[in-house]
Amino acid sequence: MDTAANRPDCELCRNDGGHLIWRDERWRVVRVEDAAFPAFYRVICNHHVAEFGDLLATERARCMDLVVGVERTLRELLSPTKVNLASLGNMVPHLHWHVIARFEWDSHFPQPVWGAAQRVLQPAAAQRLPRGLDELDDAVAQSLRHA
Amino acid sequence: MDTAANRPDCELCRNDGGHLIWRDERWRVVRVEDAAFPAFYRVICNHHVAEFGDLLATERARCMDLVVGVERTLRELLSPTKVNLASLGNMVPHLHWHVIARFEWDSHFPQPVWGAAQRVLQPAAAQRLPRGLDELDDAVAQSLRHA
Numbered sequence: 001m002d003t004a005a006n007r008p009d010c011e012l013c014r015n016d017g018g019h020l021i022w023r024d025e026r027w028r029v030v031r032v033e034d035a036a037f038p039a040f041y042r043v044i045c046n047h048h049v050a051e052f053g054d055l056l057a058t059e060r061a062r063c064m065d066l067v068v069g070v071e072r073t074l075r076e077l078l079s080p081t082k083v084n085l086a087s088l089g090n091m092v093p094h095l096h097w098h099v100i101a102r103f104e105w106d107s108h109f110p111q112p113v114w115g116a117a118q119r120v121l122q123p124a125a126a127q128r129l130p131r132g133l134d135e136l137d138d139a140v141a142q143s144l145r146h147a
Numbered sequence: 148m149d150t151a152a153n154r155p156d157c158e159l160c161r162n163d164g165g166h167l168i169w170r171d172e173r174w175r176v177v178r179v180e181d182a183a184f185p186a187f188y189r190v191i192c193n194h195h196v197a198e199f200g201d202l203l204a205t206e207r208a209r210c211m212d213l214v215v216g217v218e219r220t221l222r223e224l225l226s227p228t229k230v231n232l233a234s235l236g237n238m239v240p241h242l243h244w245h246v247i248a249r250f251e252w253d254s255h256f257p258q259p260v261w262g263a264a265q266r267v268l269q270p271a272a273a274q275r276l277p278r279g280l281d282e283l284d285d286a287v288a289q290s291l292r293h294a
């Protein structure tokens with residue numbers, strides 16, 4: 001991992017990048033506030049590194065353990081149709097993994113969240129989740145304390 | 148990993164899912180034939196499993212070693228602006244990782260490949276890559292033989 005000092009011009013070096021759920025020295029998990037996809041978390045490297053392949057094997061394993069920790073909590077609490085995982089970073093090239101619970105009823109399914117909307121939701125997505133976001137955040141944090 | 152017999156109704160149980168580059172008993176790597184994103188590979192589980200978190204930790208490590216093997220080869224040969232990694236599976240819920248070399252000049256950058264096009268390319272993307280696809284395929288296959 002590039003352990004160079006964090007970069008003042010990098011958004012994810014400067015800011016948490018969402019609602020902070022959990023952190024340790026190397027990693028943090030935030031919930032993205034997205035009305036269309038309320039069960040949307042990010043696993044973010046605290047240090048500036050651009051590509052997943054820049055991590056050491058042990059760091060990659062740790063990173064994916066955290067991703068899977070979030071994934072499993074979303075599946076246990078929400079029974080989503082699918083979980084989407086992605087590390088893109090075209091706009092902010094600082095390693096972060098999107099972990100998004102998807103539902104066949106959501107606005108874009110089966111398209112990616114970055115694709116074209118398929119329908120208009122009424123009521124809003126958060127109201128259709130079987131659990132509240134506070135409960136979800138607590139369960140994610142709890143799972144990561146044991147990851 | 149779910150080692151149940153492959154499913155006759157699953158597209159990635161029935162077909163390679165692209166131009167086959169490499170395979171072993173558990174995994175295969177194909178190149179997706181996409182004119183807009185020619186350096187686009189997929190790491191696919193040979194057995195039917197839907198979610199990354201359904202794999203054992205050793206299987207996840209193997210899977211991501213293969214993903215990183217492809218990522219590093221793309222970086223070495225093409226020096227892309229960014230590599231995009233994603234496991235979505237909304238349409239085909241059979242574990243497959245997209246590994247896509249992205250360039251600031253490509254049709255959608257910095258949007259995801261599933262997002263809105265940003266420009267029309269002329270000449271076509273494959274002609275702008277610094278290496279030919281046959282050479283790229285050979286290098287990917289070679290890297291995986293040592294993964």
